[in-house]
Amino acid sequence: MTPPTATMLGFPILLSGVRKIFNTHAGNSVVAIDDVSLEIEAGSFVVLVGPSGCGKSTLLNCVAGLDRVDAGRVTVNGQPVTDKVTPGISYLFQQDTLFPWYTVEKNIALGLRYAGLMDDAESQKRIDHLLEVVDLKGVRKAYPSELSGGMRRRVALCAALVMQPRVLLMDEPFSALDTFTKASIQQYLLKLWDELRPTVLFVTHDLEEAVTLADRVIVFSRRPAVIKDDLKVELPRPRNVYAVKDSPVFLSDYQRTWRALRDEFESEMPSP
Amino acid sequence: MKKTPSPKLPVLPLQLLIILLVGLYWQYGLVDTHLFSRPSLIEPRLVELWNGAVGLPPLWRQVAETLGATIAGLAAGILLGFLLGVVFAEFPLLRDASAPYLNAINAVPRVAWVPVLTMVFGFGLLTKVIMSGLIVFLVVFFNVLDAATHAPPLLLRNVVVLGGGRWASMRDVRMWAGLGALLASLPSAVALALVGVVFAESLAAESGLGALMFNAMHTGDARDLMISATLLALIGVVMTGSVQFLQRLLAARLPPDIAGDRHD
Numbered sequence: 001m002t003p004p005t006a007t008m009l010g011f012p013i014l015l016s017g018v019r020k021i022f023n024t025h026a027g028n029s030v031v032a033i034d035d036v037s038l039e040i041e042a043g044s045f046v047v048l049v050g051p052s053g054c055g056k057s058t059l060l061n062c063v064a065g066l067d068r069v070d071a072g073r074v075t076v077n078g079q080p081v082t083d084k085v086t087p088g089i090s091y092l093f094q095q096d097t098l099f100p101w102y103t104v105e106k107n108i109a110l111g112l113r114y115a116g117l118m119d120d121a122e123s124q125k126r127i128d129h130l131l132e133v134v135d136l137k138g139v140r141k142a143y144p145s146e147l148s149g150g151m152r153r154r155v156a157l158c159a160a161l162v163m164q165p166r167v168l169l170m171d172e173p174f175s176a177l178d179t180f181t182k183a184s185i186q187q188y189l190l191k192l193w194d195e196l197r198p199t200v201l202f203v204t205h206d207l208e209e210a211v212t213l214a215d216r217v218i219v220f221s222r223r224p225a226v227i228k229d230d231l232k233v234e235l236p237r238p239r240n241v242y243a244v245k246d247s248p249v250f251l252s253d254y255q256r257t258w259r260a261l262r263d264e265f266e267s268e269m270p271s272p
Numbered sequence: 273m274k275k276t277p278s279p280k281l282p283v284l285p286l287q288l289l290i291i292l293l294v295g296l297y298w299q300y301g302l303v304d305t306h307l308f309s310r311p312s313l314i315e316p317r318l319v320e321l322w323n324g325a326v327g328l329p330p331l332w333r334q335v336a337e338t339l340g341a342t343i344a345g346l347a348a349g350i351l352l353g354f355l356l357g358v359v360f361a362e363f364p365l366l367r368d369a370s371a372p373y374l375n376a377i378n379a380v381p382r383v384a385w386v387p388v389l390t391m392v393f394g395f396g397l398l399t400k401v402i403m404s405g406l407i408v409f410l411v412v413f414f415n416v417l418d419a420a421t422h423a424p425p426l427l428l429r430n431v432v433v434l435g436g437g438r439w440a441s442m443r444d445v446r447m448w449a450g451l452g453a454l455l456a457s458l459p460s461a462v463a464l465a466l467v468g469v470v471f472a473e474s475l476a477a478e479s480g481l482g483a484l485m486f487n488a489m490h491t492g493d494a495r496d497l498m499i500s501a502t503l504l505a506l507i508g509v510v511m512t513g514s515v516q517f518l519q520r521l522l523a524a525r526l527p528p529d530i531a532g533d534r535h536d
Contacts, residue, residue, distance in 0.1 A: 064433065085433055097430040101448040101526070110444065111434040163434075 010199030011077035011088055011166040013040040013063060018072035020058050032058050034224035035072070043197040047210040049257065050220030050228075051264050056203040059225075060169045063201060064091050076167060090165035090198075092156055094172040098144040104131075104155050105140040111163045123162075130158040133195075134188045150181035154188060161192050168193070170202040174209065186212060187241040194238060207261070211253045212241055219260040229260035309494040317495040321484075329479045331499075338469055338481040339507055341400040346465040348401065349408025354454050357416025358446045361423070362438055378410050383471055390476040399476065404468030408461045412454060419453035420446040451526070455519055462515045466508055481507075 020033040032055040040046050048056045061067035062074050065086040074081040077088065090111075098107050108127055109118060117123045131137045134154040144152055153174060160168060174182045190213065193200060204210055210217045211233055219229040233253050235244055244250045297303070299311045324330035360367040385403060393399040427445045436444065473482025481500045488496030 066429070066433070085435065089433075091433045093426065093430070095426050097426050099427060099430075099444060099448075102444075110431075110436070114435040114437075114440055159434075 009166075009197050010043040010168075012042040013167065013199060013201070014038075014073070014075045014078075015040075015059075015063075016073045018059070018062065018069050018074060020055060020062065020067070021070045031224040033069075034226055036225065036227055037072075038218065038227065040199060040201070043199055045193060045200045045202070045213060045215045047202045047204060047214035047217050048220060049204060049207060049210050049217060049261060050225060051222045051261075052205070054220045054223050055225040056220060057171050060091070060171050060201055060203060063167070064089055064169055066091075086167070088166035089169060090160035090163050090167075091169045092160045092171070092173045094175060096144075096152055096156070098152055098155055098159075100144050103141050103143055104136065104147070107144065107155055108159045108162050111159065115163070126162055126164070127158075130162055130192070133192060134158060148181075150177055150185060153177065153185055157185070157189060157192070161196065164196055165198045168198040168200045170200065172203055172205065175205065182206075182209070183241050189213070190239060190241065207254060207257050208245075211235070211250060211257060212239070212244055217253075217257050219257065222264050228264070229257075231256055231260065305494070306492075307494055309498055314495045314498055318499055321496070321499065328484070331484075334479050334481055334484055335503055335507070337397065337400075337479055338473065338504070341397055341469045341472075341480070342404060342465045342507070342511065344401045345404025345468055346408055346462060348405040349465065350412050350454070350458075350461060352405070353409040353412030354416050354450060357413045357453075358420050358442050358450050360413075360417050361420030361446050361450070362442050364421075367417070367421075374413075378414065382407055382468070383475070386472050386475040389472070395476055395478055400469045400472040400480065403472040404465045407464045407468040411457055411461055411464055415453040415457045416450040420450040423449035455522060455526075458515050458519055459512060462511050463508065466504070466511065470504065 015036055015038040018033055018036045019031070022030045022032050024030055036059070048059065050056055058067060062069050063076065063081065063086065065081050065084055068083065076086050079087075099110070102110070105127065108130065109123070112118050112120075112123045112127075128137075131140055134157065136151065136154055136158070139147060139151065144155065147155070156173070174185055177185065186209065202210075202213060212235075214233045217229075217231045217233060218227060219231070220226070221228045231253070234249050235247065235253065295311060298308065303310065305313070318331070321328065321331040328334075360370070385406060386399075389399045389402055389406075393402060423446045428441055431440050431444055434440075469480070470482035470485075473480035474486040481504050484496055485500035485504070488494075488500065
């Protein structure tokens with residue numbers, strides 16, 4: 001793979017005054033996101049946390065061009081997001097999106113095929129490299145149903161990264177995995193992110209995950225979502241996902257995030 | 273799923289015993305020979321028909337014609353039904369615009385097509401093939417359309433995000449979703465293909481087993497009736513068997529999720 005260069009760095013993302021309204025079946029309109037402005041630095045790893053249903057995923061969709069904002073502006077690399085899929089993005093969804101009828105290899109290559117880059121020797125090298133990094137070389141001819149949940153997620157991660165995206169959108173990608181499988185795939189992710197340095201927008205409910213991965217954790221309030229807090233994670237890079245959990249910096253960052261989010265839940269907490 | 277090993281040995285002799293007993297009763301038992309004839313009466317007639325009795329094409333050609341029309345109709349119906357099913361699933365406007373007409377065609381009793389098709393295509397092979405193709409098409413088309421329309425929406429969205437267009441949606445998602453439905457509807461498609469051909473032959477054709485059968489009914493010839501009925505049954509069994517074989521062959525080559533055999 002081409003070594004990461006300055007020109008390969010991720011795109012900056014800018015949200016200003018973003019507002020998103022949903023119409024419910026009952027005919028009411030609900031404000032999902034209200035006046036969110038956010039400046040995301042090129043190549044940074046930003047994690048969005050907040051209560052369920054607060055519109056974090058909607059925000060990702062608005063950046064991806066899958067959903068349009070009702071007010072405000074979203075730009076990626078200075079270009080306003082349109083109705084088309086934003087150029088340069090890859091999107092890793094929460095649900096399993098591997099094509100069950102294609103092998104691991106074909107699944108990873110699909111985006112390349114659409115881009116007409118399949119016969120490129122460079123593309124083959126990229127696939128080989130990704131499979132090597134995530135330790136899936138042995139199963140490249142296997143079908144998704146023959147793999148474990150963790151392996152399937154790794155394949156999906158490769159499929160997202162093979163396009164060498166400038167922006168990587170991740171919507172609770174590891175929420176269905178157990179603690180240790182999750183830790184290992186987080187390590188794979190950090191490794192690959194460090195090679196390519198795309199800008200990452202990562203949605204999660206897991207505060208431990210947020211602190212482990214992020215440069216910056218953005219805490220959203222309940223619906224209508226506004227930005228409640230914006231925390232810088234002080235942990236140094238490169239990070240060892242297993243080792244950081246023991247560091248006092250991790251603990252204090254975790255506590256700061258926890259406190260920021262706690263107020264949002266306090267009203268519905270049963271007394272001990 | 274573990275299959276209990278079937279006791280192969282006792283079944284085959286039993287099956288042979290059944291046909292032997294039926295045959296023996298038919299030959300020597302209390303049977304109205306005007307209605308059912310007897311094997312000993314049928315045998316010389318079979319030879320006669322095979323070589324071409326007066327006014328009739330040789331039997332082997334009739335068999336070939338019926339079989340050929342069935343296979344051609346089956347192939348055409350499956351191909352067209354599958355392709356249009358996938359395409360209509362991808363273009364809802366096309367689907368919705370043609371829905372009332374397709375439903376109308378589907379609602380017309382199948383036999384009613386024979387006079388119409390005969391008017392247009394004449395008393396020949398083409399009418400039979402089109403009749404059988406139409407019936408097969410309707411079954412395959414509606415099944416594939418349904419499955420391809422309800423293809424996993426997540427995968428369809430993923431195609432879009434990966435930069436694929438309509439062609440990619442059809443090729444990488446809808447086609448595979450439809451393929452499962454196609455495989456499942458194969459046995460009924462085979463049966464219906466034969467039904468279509470025999471319909472067409474019995475109502476409006478000069479040769480073929482269906483025509484032989486209907487002529488026999490009109491002339492009250494029990495021998496011809498028995499011969500054509502038995503041959504049709506044989507064709508049906510052989511075709512169903514071949515399709516089941518094909519189904520298994522395909523299922524073994526297709527990825528597990530389509531063959532309906534999920535591992536997880």
